[in-house]
Amino acid sequence: MLSVRNLSVGVDGKTILRSLNLEVRAGEVHAVMGPNGSGKSTLAQALAGHPAYTVTGGEVTYLGRDLLAMPPEERARAGLFLAFQYPIEIAGVSNAAFLKAAINEMRAARGQEELDAMEMLELLEKKLSLVDMDRSFLSRPVNEGFSGGEKKRNEILQMAVLEPKLAILDETDSGLDIDALKIVAQGVNHLRRTDNAIILVTHYQRILNYVEPDRVHVLFDGRIVKSAGKELALELERKGYDWIKEQPAPVQPAA
Amino acid sequence: MSTAIAGTNRYLAEFERLERRSSTRTPAWLAELRRAAMERFVERGFPTTRDEDWRYTNLATLAATPFRAIDSVASSPVSREAVPRPFGPNAAPRLVFLDGRYAREHSSAQSLPGGARLSSFAEAISHDDEQLLERHLAKHARWDDNVFAALSTALLEDGVLLHVPAETVIEAPIELVLLTTRPGVMTQPRLLVVAGPHSRFTVVERYVGLTDQAYFVNAVSEIAVGPGASVDHYVVQEQGASAFHMATIHADLERDSAFSTCGATFGARLARTTLGVRFGGEGGRASLAGLYVTDGRQHVDHHVTVDHAVPRCSSRQLYKGVLDGSARAVFDGRVIVRPNAQKTDAAQTNKHLLLSDGVEVDSKPRLEIFADDVKCTHGAAEGQLAPEAIFYLRSRGLNERAARRLLTLGFVREVVDRIAVEPIRGYLDRALEARLGTDSKEMR
Numbered sequence: 001m002l003s004v005r006n007l008s009v010g011v012d013g014k015t016i017l018r019s020l021n022l023e024v025r026a027g028e029v030h031a032v033m034g035p036n037g038s039g040k041s042t043l044a045q046a047l048a049g050h051p052a053y054t055v056t057g058g059e060v061t062y063l064g065r066d067l068l069a070m071p072p073e074e075r076a077r078a079g080l081f082l083a084f085q086y087p088i089e090i091a092g093v094s095n096a097a098f099l100k101a102a103i104n105e106m107r108a109a110r111g112q113e114e115l116d117a118m119e120m121l122e123l124l125e126k127k128l129s130l131v132d133m134d135r136s137f138l139s140r141p142v143n144e145g146f147s148g149g150e151k152k153r154n155e156i157l158q159m160a161v162l163e164p165k166l167a168i169l170d171e172t173d174s175g176l177d178i179d180a181l182k183i184v185a186q187g188v189n190h191l192r193r194t195d196n197a198i199i200l201v202t203h204y205q206r207i208l209n210y211v212e213p214d215r216v217h218v219l220f221d222g223r224i225v226k227s228a229g230k231e232l233a234l235e236l237e238r239k240g241y242d243w244i245k246e247q248p249a250p251v252q253p254a255a
Numbered sequence: 256m257s258t259a260i261a262g263t264n265r266y267l268a269e270f271e272r273l274e275r276r277s278s279t280r281t282p283a284w285l286a287e288l289r290r291a292a293m294e295r296f297v298e299r300g301f302p303t304t305r306d307e308d309w310r311y312t313n314l315a316t317l318a319a320t321p322f323r324a325i326d327s328v329a330s331s332p333v334s335r336e337a338v339p340r341p342f343g344p345n346a347a348p349r350l351v352f353l354d355g356r357y358a359r360e361h362s363s364a365q366s367l368p369g370g371a372r373l374s375s376f377a378e379a380i381s382h383d384d385e386q387l388l389e390r391h392l393a394k395h396a397r398w399d400d401n402v403f404a405a406l407s408t409a410l411l412e413d414g415v416l417l418h419v420p421a422e423t424v425i426e427a428p429i430e431l432v433l434l435t436t437r438p439g440v441m442t443q444p445r446l447l448v449v450a451g452p453h454s455r456f457t458v459v460e461r462y463v464g465l466t467d468q469a470y471f472v473n474a475v476s477e478i479a480v481g482p483g484a485s486v487d488h489y490v491v492q493e494q495g496a497s498a499f500h501m502a503t504i505h506a507d508l509e510r511d512s513a514f515s516t517c518g519a520t521f522g523a524r525l526a527r528t529t530l531g532v533r534f535g536g537e538g539g540r541a542s543l544a545g546l547y548v549t550d551g552r553q554h555v556d557h558h559v560t561v562d563h564a565v566p567r568c569s570s571r572q573l574y575k576g577v578l579d580g581s582a583r584a585v586f587d588g589r590v591i592v593r594p595n596a597q598k599t600d601a602a603q604t605n606k607h608l609l610l611s612d613g614v615e616v617d618s619k620p621r622l623e624i625f626a627d628d629v630k631c632t633h634g635a636a637e638g639q640l641a642p643e644a645i646f647y648l649r650s651r652g653l654n655e656r657a658a659r660r661l662l663t664l665g666f667v668r669e670v671v672d673r674i675a676v677e678p679i680r681g682y683l684d685r686a687l688e689a690r691l692g693t694d695s696k697e698m699r
Contacts, residue, residue: 048650049649049650050646051646052642071649071654072649072650073649073650073652073653073654075650076649076651076652077652081650082650084647084650088643088644088647090644090647090648090661090662090665091665091666091668091669092664092665092666092667092668092669092672093661093662093668097661098661101648101651101657101661102651102652102653105651105653105657106652109652141665158651162651162652
């Protein structure tokens, strides 16, 4: 589904990712872990197409297409979704209007007709219950005045509504209490199917108690330095990241 | 300077024609009022940019253009479709004017509840309302220091009187529609609203241009809000692209009354609103709002003065402008808190969204506070759309244009959301969506 080869990315002239490799197949959940500043968010933002991140080398193939050649909205319409670490507040635009615009863009991209008001409401209500939000969330401006937990749940709501093929969650678990974490995990598990994939970018092992990953990667200094099964997350939890920093050479994941 | 004099000469000739055709039925006080105002207008002439109140708004083109009063221009009939549909129910009271002339066939002036009257000044004079008219007309919108109020008063031939007696509540918005159909005309729409004690109603002024060539509308609205009364006032300005729209609005608020005005400015080449609110009794509340969406070489100027002359009154100002092309916006918000006006609560916000590099904004808050136990705040901001917000929307499948449009609509929503009358709010929603670009389907 996603094939990242020798990806190098910089921001403000500073190189963050250095020849990163990552393979994600349909049906898989990958956890990308690593200490602060290792490049986790850069990977997430670069895959979503943030214009501030400059790709200086490498290639990314997504569903057989050259992902790096696609503008952000094309990536989204092709089923790529980024749950933001810091969701943006948008004054004067209700969550409902925002979701409606996004849904109809996705539908149009798939050659489907726009949903009418009733169908839209029905869909939104169903998805709201998944993230334990009530209808009042729809009339509030996007993320404005939301608590940290509400913002993260709002990202999961958008993900649930848009049903992406590849979801990248950028530290969605950070700063959540246990109840909110369970709701987020529930949203992720709900999305998990054999025909889509999830990349969980996280600092902590905690969310992996609720969402079981197929692969765990450790990102350090812009490279994936270790990849293994879910047991790696527990090892990181126990030993911290320092032992990783002493690993001699980058480990290439199996192709 | 010679331009200004030439400009006033034309209006002086217009005034003389008006005097000649005025019947002997014109009351002496009105004839005298007009003469005094004309003298004042000629004495002052059109302001220049040396005048502090007009520093950023150049009237040279307006002064130099030979606009003609309606009497010398044949008005053409207008089809029913050309007249905008009412905001409220079809049966709601509504007066339509074509090039300044009352168009009975397009109006629905059925009787108002509780003895409220919506009439022309001429009718008011013949129906024993002359005293009311004399007491209020040109007494609120000061014409000694406002050239356009002076011009309006000097050329005052007729106008609309809305008198709502004490305790009368009118639910349906009362609508005035002022259409300009012919290039080159000059009209002087004049509205006088007298709200009796504890009355409550809504009045809407709509300005529409059916020509893209230049014309000149000089509107003056005076609103006397009686004790405990509540008046909501709206102006929807959709003038033609080359129009000059000069509006003077003044409200005097008595004890415990409430006044709100909200102006939506879309049209005109040059639009100036001079809004004044004066608190004459304690406990008054005023909410002043405006949104303007400009493009091309449009120039939109708001001068707002709130005079807290007495204690315990509150005023809120919220003005938001969207500028594109090489548009220019001027905002001058003056709040005066006089020495005895303790417990004044005044807030002013003026924000501009700049959608192009060619736009220019001059925003000037002026707080003149002479009392010590008051709460006054003001804030002005101008900026572009946040790149992070644009990316956020693009990451959800919206293209850049759709993202910018949604964010721009979000910027003005704060003003629209304050509108209590649903049909007006709905109309402005649609007008904004139309103005700020095509819908998403066509944008791909």
